[in-house]
Amino acid sequence: MNLPDFDYYIPASLQDACALLAEKGPGAKVLAGGTDLLNKMKHELMAPEVLISLKKLDQLTSIDYVSGKGVVIGSMATHNAISNSSLLQEKYLSVCEAAQHMANNQVRNVGTIGGNIVNAVPSADLPPIFIALGALLTLVSTNGERVMPLEEFFTGPGKTHLAPDELLTGIVIPDNSFTGSTYIKFGLRRSGALAVVGVAVAVEMDRNICKDARIALGAVAPVPMRAKKAEAMMIGNAITDELLEQVGVCASTECNPISDIRGSEEYRRDMVRVFTKRALRKAINNGHV
Amino acid sequence: MSDNYTQIGKSVPRIDAFEKVTGQAKYTADIKFSNMLVGKLLLSPHAHARIISIDTSEAEKLPGVKAVITHKDVPSKRYGLSPARWDENIFCIDKVRYIGDKVAAVAAIDEETVYKALKLIKVDYEVLPAVFDAFEAMKEGAPQIFEEYPGNINTEIHQNFGDLDQAFKDAYYVRTDRYDGQRTYQCPLEPHATIAYWEGSKVTVYSSIQSVHYLQYYLSQVLDLKMGDVRVLKTYIGGGFGGKMDPSGLDFGAVILAKKTGRPVKMWFDREDMFFNNRGRHPQFMNITTGVTKEGKILGVHADFVMDGGAYTGLGIASAYYAGALLTILYDFENYKFDMLRVVTNLPGCGAQRGHGQPQPRYAFESHLDNIAEHLGIDPLEMRIINARKPGTLTVQGFRVDSYGLKEAMEKAREISGWRDKKGKLPQGRGIGMGNGGFVSGAGYAIYRTDLPHSVATIKVTDDGTSAILYTGAVEIGQGSDTVLCQMAAEAMGYRYEDMKIVAADTDLAAHDLGAYASRQTLMSGAAVKQAGEDVNKKILDTAAEIMGVSNEELDCRDGIVFVKSNPEITKTFAEVARTYFVKNGQLIGRGSYKPPKLGGVHKGSAVGTSPAYSAATQVAEVVIDEETGEIEVIEAWDVHDCGYVINPALLHGQVHGAFYMGMGEAIWEEVLFDKNGKLMNGNLAEYRLPTALDMPPVASELVDTVDPNAPWGVKEVGEGATTPTMGCISNAVYDAIGVRVKSLPFTYEKIWRAIKEKK
């Protein structure tokens, strides 16, 4: 395996990066950690003529709380930076856990949240938890900035609403009243396995009554998806094991998985049932975990 | 007895530990020669196609390309293991037979140029129908992959010992079960690499290979060179497990490209190439029938198997024989029938993977025995104890088994695993299972017909006696043979391991040896080393006797000190005696040579399965199954091994852990997958799921003591035997946990989930 030829730029500012991206057109690709992109290029699935590295844009690696806005994570924050962030550990341990349980340490050291989102693989581990928490994306181009809910960003496997001249600069988890959230990745070994099913949930509980619930599923549809009917079954109701089982069953009918080498459609559906139930129970009982 | 030894029976540090942990060790792909070119193979994109033409002209014109070779540039002689099944060419001539088959090779000044050149080679193919399933391949009208294998049957074995029909008539219970194995790949950490360069008519080949001797032999045979003109050596090797036994396209390719260009050429596989080269485990489809008495005594067994060999044979013929040959070792029964069809398909060729043909049949047989025990209402461990082979017996095919501690191994495993408190008594979803296994300690016959010794060793004591060098052809591939053989040499000499050096696996500089396969080196290379050490020891004692004015019978030498047995205060150092020997007689050299005695019966295929000594092993595993998801966790495992006298306990237990790990991977996770067009789907370490450290349970590794009379110090094998019980053991644990049998490997979470669902 060998990388094809390409031109390589390392812009020193966000403006330069946007300008370059606009100038070079659709033949250009943004390079973050490269764990997806370079792999695809080596396998000849993609042959961009230009790579624009974001590695000099230090401002994109920060993870901060901005009051009135929420937690802002730069698109170049690596998985390990996310899982080690004391801010996130305190507010949303569930996000740290999701980052901690993907790939392997080497990949987590270089792979970024921006890459994980823009790459738009149905089984990607970070989108579900961020969708459950209602995250917003900040997209920047020479024409300015726009904000889009992560949930609406994906249009199909490998496809998003990102314009060819646009950069993802940050992900915001807006302030919210969720009392608990979690992401359960079900892979076919303890570590280094892609998700067969990924279930993220966020819940707002008032004692035993569910005031709000969001269920986001990964790896069971062309894009990460919400199980809205299942969510509706929860809201306003007292939580019992029977109800959670029914919610799981509902989510399993809502999703739209395919059969592939990691699992059949039938198996994936049933795993959605099991892990929706388990994730809800975990978030209800234990908070943001 | 072992108390008398000073160098063996001890966990001395590995002789290569420092180099490996500091990263100083150079593996073949790390080595550079000045002016060296790099080379790569062009592989077939079709599963079955006729080659109409190959046009290399564009590739040759690319600046930086130094040579492009196809079948036209290389000898057309076929190679393989048994002459009737020499079916592989260096490059395909008329047809390609699987996606990944070898078509051409390029050498160029750098990697980038090589890849560009490969794209410029134009091959015109006429695509042919292909077949990817052994049973489909045998059907009428299936695509014929080789003219010489009608019906795509490449090997047919029918062996019949005793009177099976009568045994089944006499039996209280006769049962048939069918189990299916899968295709797995060894996945050694180090990808194969080869470097070749020529000096005049002589070629030097660095290869990541398990036997320098066989590679030297193959290269000389296929390329029509004098063996003496071919030097094969290796540096460090990062694992083989059978996948680096057959010569690969890299070995032939590098030698020929180096000849053509007059420059050193380095070639290597990337991870996916390794899956194409394969030589991993054959999938076997196993019908097994056993007749037993009411008490559970086995009267007779019929093993009726089919194996998918992929496109070429290589070592696969031996795999086919091994599948049945070793089923008779563990349990003593007098009637046995073994039928095997090895079928060719349009997939990468299979070969010898740790345990050779045996682990899948063991999985089938050990699962089958548990079914029988359950039917009879007998504890499966107790039923195996009734049947366990006794030492000093002959198998039904005529293999002599001298030391044999299977019964003791089972008894010990029963104790340390808490079997009696657990079997059948664990809560739903949790289970315990056992399986037995074992292996040959070296094959009784060489891979090709030869009367050469199997192992030769030479020891040279350096001039002043402060170090000694062991020369051996044994191949250190990570298993620790360099360390163990140096311990053995030091023990036999009366010397110190710390003062040993080794020159190994170099057909010019070291001594002859058949190499690292069939778990042979501890016993066979060890036998030659022991002799060589004793030869040195004798010369030391004779010389010391002269210096000290006593008779040599009065002297002994240990740990580098010669002493008078009756008065150990009177000493000379080994070094000063060695120096005196050198001054008087010239270089102090010891020699040893080993060839197994004639072994085995007279039936067709009787050579496979013969060995001077057989190991035995019992494994017990405890599993927890998530009954909603089918996820299986092996939470603890116990292995009790009869591997004769142990030279280095740390290395031995390392082998047991590694073997269990590998067997567990094959039991639960690993399977090479292809799509319906024969395209490899998971030739990478993300989707070919080897277990990770987090998946590995604690393993208790224990021993039973036996000392084999046919082996140096009574040693036996451990490397392969310890992987043979694992799949059966986990199969039985899964059954114990969920009460339903998964009848094919691997026991994926989804298969377990489905089995539980279907039971409900």
Ligand SMILES: Cc1cc2nc3c(=O)[nH]c(=O)nc-3n(C[C@H](O)[C@H](O)[C@H](O)COP(=O)(O)OP(=O)(O)OC[C@H]3O[C@@H](n4cnc5c(N)ncnc54)[C@H](O)[C@@H]3O)c2cc1C
């Ligand atoms: C061994 C291995 C294991 C893996 N395991 C997992 C796993 O368990 N779970 C999982 O979800 N993923 C896994 N991955 C996939 C991958 O590591 C992640 O998706 C990672 O987050 C990608 O980030 P990156 O920075 O490397 O992206 P890159 O490869 O640099 O980029 C990916 C894509 O996103 C675009 N891009 C990146 N950043 C931006 C930006 N700021 N603006 C616009 N476009 C951008 C690139 O142009 C490219 O198209 C694994 C990968 C490997 C190699």
